[in-house]
Amino acid sequence: MNFTKVITVIVLLFVSVFTFAQGGKKLDKIIKRDYQIIECTIAKMSDKTVEYSLPGETMQIALDVSQIARIDFASGRSQTFDVSAGTATSDNTGQVIAAAEMKPNTIAVLPVPYVNSGTMESSEEMAKFAQNDLYNKLLDKSANLFPLTVQDLRVTNSLLHKAGIDYKNIDETPIEDLQKILGVDNVIAAKVSFTITEGSTASTYNSGNAKVSDNNKKVKTSDISTTTASNQTYYNYMVYFDMYKNGTKIYSQTRKPFLNIKDSWMDSITYLLKRSPIYVKK
Template identity: 30%
Template sequence: MKYMLIIGMLLLTVFANAQQPAQTTKPDVILKVNGDELTGKVTEITDDEVKFVYANETLVYAIKKAEIQKITFSSGRIEFFNKPAAPAAGNANTGGAPASGESHHNKVAILPFGFVRDGQNAADEISLKVQNDCFSYMNKHAGQLSILDPRTSNAMLAKGGVTRENIKNYTMTDLCNLLGVEYVVEGTVLMNSTTQTSYSTANADVKDKDKDKKVSGSTFSSSQQNFETNLNLNIYNDAGATVYSQSRRSFFNTQDAYQNTLEYLLKRTPLYQK
């Protein structure tokens, strides 16, 4: 009877597991240079081609790398291969309207960073400094991407009527269209004063001539303000979807600690190219 009960419980467990729906996984998406999108699973990448299986199929296709603009993997990582095909001259956008469609592809703009120190918004110069630091690092690891320089981005924002005060009234799609890019990067640095570290040194000279002792000395002291820094980094695409969003507390307690933290987070974005 005991064994029958155990067997019955095992059968119930197997039946219950069989009733659970299979977990769905996000597909890999190949964007070709001509604009076509292929959805399925990348099985292999060689020197010249990419092996690919369409969703719900088993046949393996070989696609030449020269035909591929980028692959967005199910993990969220993006690998770039080629630039999109150039539009025909007759379709060029000669007006003042924002660029759209294919002209967005592989283009990235970095918005001015927010910088809050001890609960107060820092000066614009500090915000622009972080924006330029972000551009310098991303531009070194851009691969097939084109990173818009901050001066151009900020001029386009100003011409479009976007300011530090009203930027939250615009969607990320609005900003991508205004700047003519596929991705926008935005972030905030939160820095709060914590403790102060003091240092002091003392020097003493003692003279003993004819037993007349003379003592003189000097003392030097200095102090260093320590900070706790947190950085939030977000990347959005021109469809308004969040591509990357992470926050991290800086390991160091210096005033420029955000720089190492910014580099750490950028290395882990899908736009980073070694």
Template identity: 65%
Template sequence: MTLKKVITVLMLVLISVSSFAQAKKLDKIITKDYQVIECTISKMSDKTVDYSMPNETMTIVIDVSKIARIDFASGRSQTFATAENTIDSAPTSTISVSANSNATFRVNTVAVLPVPFVNSENMTNSEEMAKFAQNDIYDKLLDKSSNILPLTVQDLRTTNSLLRKAGIDYKNIDETPIEELHKILGVDNIVAAKVSYTVTQNQTSAAYSSQNAKVNDNKVKANESTVANTNTQLLFDYHVYFDMYKNNSKIYTQNRKPLFKLKDAWMDSVSYLLKRSPIYVK
């Protein structure tokens, strides 16, 4: 084998080894404060996990109490205790909201507020759509519960019941300080959204002509008729506002206009913003 062939073979081997190293899957540690650590885990115990960062040999130790879930490179996942199943050991406090309402504060719990659905032309607010949009966000969070660990979602009945006792509904939810909402609902995380919209009509017209020829007394007589057809399409121009709060502080705020002007287009924008929020782990 010539020297040139030897060098070619060595280069191919080095490229293969490099590609294999780059393709190596990493473990993922998802912490309870929403951080995702891509690493290689070398050791685990009941209290700690040892890991190293890519291309590093230094060992880092993290307490198990700070971990929500580990997604191993093998494809296996291990979920650690969350607020829901450690509620007895987690510190709780009772906050007096009013004479008729008490809420127990629960850590790592997220509440979804009613969503004001406002026609920006006449400023009318739809109660049905406010509840429907709230349900839509709630269902999306439940459906992706594994992506929002360690958070658990407060039941909508509980949320709406506490708001109603405090005299708050979809009409005045925007006017209530977020600090007060945290106390009323007894949660440390809140999802607040708002949808404004306008509706316009798009009309398209088309005309169709036809001719009929008749022969009477060796004379040709033509009759012409025209049929007009008008189609009306409703166009919905939405603007979705999306905020998240944690412990009285805003941790995420975005807004988005759907690309298409369809009746349910706002739902796609909600999904888009939710998946890019800091509580959502891919």
């Protein structure tokens, strides 16, 4: 073996040993409240900050504890952080739930699942439209909701998006968790279920010309009738309307609209809202 080959073998061995040593070293994990995970080596902790260094670096980075939900140490120990700016807890699956700062006397409108009960298909566009419609109804009647304040819809949807929640899995998330994520003590959870049926109607139009005989005794009539058929679409809705305060259901109603037209579910939403405990007649 010549000198060049010996050097090559030594270098390869060194790289292999170094790579193995790096890959075998366990790192600490910082789970931030925005769900970002930082793999690092924690050097120092205080009530205000956590200082850490990234793999292969010696420079230490300081992170405010208000941004941290949990730390999983390389030793296997975990620490969950509870700070005044927000809290971080775990659900029964062990998933970290970042909680927004609680705003008392605030109500949030959840996305409204809009589901065809025949095909079980849901519409994202209609779920957002229904949520926006309910939100606007609350704003229009804000004087009747005092002292409640309606949380801005963009804030609600942004917080839900960060938590990985949308119209598809909103029903699977406990209300207690939703209230922590949104930072509100009141929640409206509605759902629209529907089926579509087709029907036809027929209408007949009669027209006639009377003819009088010469002796004015007999009357002859020539009738002409026209029948017209038209197809109609019927929307059979069922609206579910639930209201929660501090994790407790305070109002739960279902309503079938009187009419079977396309937007009749909106009338049911208005009807149920005006009869809910939060609505005060002026």
